[in-house]
Amino acid sequence: MPADYHTHTPLCHHAVGTPEEYVDSALSAGLTEYGISDHAPVGEAFFDDWRMLYQDLPAYVEWMDRAQTHAAGRLAIRRGLECDWLPGCASWIDRLRNEHSWDYLIGSVHYLGQWDFDNPKWLGRWAESDVDEVWYLYWKEYAAMAESQLFDILGHPDLVKKFCHRPEGDLRRFYEPAIEAIAVSGCAIELNTAGWHKPCAEAYPAPDFLELARAAGIPLVISSDAHAPDEIGRNFDQAIHLAKAAGYTETLLFEKGKRRMELLP
Numbered sequence: 001m002p003a004d005y006h007t008h009t010p011l012c013h014h015a016v017g018t019p020e021e022y023v024d025s026a027l028s029a030g031l032t033e034y035g036i037s038d039h040a041p042v043g044e045a046f047f048d049d050w051r052m053l054y055q056d057l058p059a060y061v062e063w064m065d066r067a068q069t070h071a072a073g074r075l076a077i078r079r080g081l082e083c084d085w086l087p088g089c090a091s092w093i094d095r096l097r098n099e100h101s102w103d104y105l106i107g108s109v110h111y112l113g114q115w116d117f118d119n120p121k122w123l124g125r126w127a128e129s130d131v132d133e134v135w136y137l138y139w140k141e142y143a144a145m146a147e148s149q150l151f152d153i154l155g156h157p158d159l160v161k162k163f164c165h166r167p168e169g170d171l172r173r174f175y176e177p178a179i180e181a182i183a184v185s186g187c188a189i190e191l192n193t194a195g196w197h198k199p200c201a202e203a204y205p206a207p208d209f210l211e212l213a214r215a216a217g218i219p220l221v222i223s224s225d226a227h228a229p230d231e232i233g234r235n236f237d238q239a240i241h242l243a244k245a246a247g248y249t250e251t252l253l254f255e256k257g258k259r260r261m262e263l264l265p
């Protein structure tokens with residue numbers, strides 16, 4: 001099984017489990033590597049209620065150390081963060097990068113302006129929004145995130161479809177500019193299986209996006225976005241099938257920023 005690099009810890013206040021439980025689950029899923037990438041702090045002060053605080057970073061390192069100790073050489077543990085792409089975030093991300101010896105950073109677009117559009121708390125806001133306009137803004141930010149070169153992996157590419165809000169017609173008109181920016185950036189994207197468990201009932205990204213990404217030579221990782229131990233490696237068989245159908249034969253491995261390819265099973 002490929003590595004699973006997108007997983008959370010209870011420090012973000014909406015995930016459960018102990019490091020030992022996550023490691024055991026990764027071992028029984030047969031993963032080659034278990035990567036931890038909890039929601040990173042945004043600034044030193046409180047930002048929102050679904051991420052670790054800046055003061056939690058030492059506890060996060062301790063959590064990763066515990067995973068490493070429990071794995072005891074049976075499984076490679078990788079250390080990362082899921083960072084939010086926000087306007088003007090570059091100096092903060094640079095600072096986070098220097099806080100620890102990370103293996104990789106994931107960049108995610110969860111915010112459009114002040115709106116964390118994937119948060120079920122603000123579902124009502126969708127009703128007042130023009131879906132085409134939201135999609136346009138989302139993909140503009142996604143491309144800008146790629147161009148920033150701040151991240152190693154770009155998270156859940158079409159998260160904006162989470163609650164089934166999709167413009168009419170062929171969506172490749174939204175994908176293409178983003179694909180171009182990602183291809184130039186050299187960043188990897190993830191095939192994130194959590195989407196299968198959300199209202200959209202489809203992995204992130206959609207098959208059309210994945211095919212364009214493959215054709216553009218964009219490297220891939222497969223990830224679960226686990227917020228509980230039993231979600232580690234979830235739907236990886238299905239994801240591997242999807243990746244292969246799009247033409248992928250390998251996924252990317254990260255160790256202290258160094259990249260290696262691993263053939264899909």
Ligand code: ZN
Nearest residue numbers: 008014039227
């Ligand atoms: Zn989360």
Ligand code: FE
Nearest residue numbers: 082108110155
């Ligand atoms: Fe996310």
Ligand code: FE
Nearest residue numbers: 006008082225
């Ligand atoms: Fe996540």
Ligand code: ZN
Nearest residue numbers: 082108155225
């Ligand atoms: Zn995520």
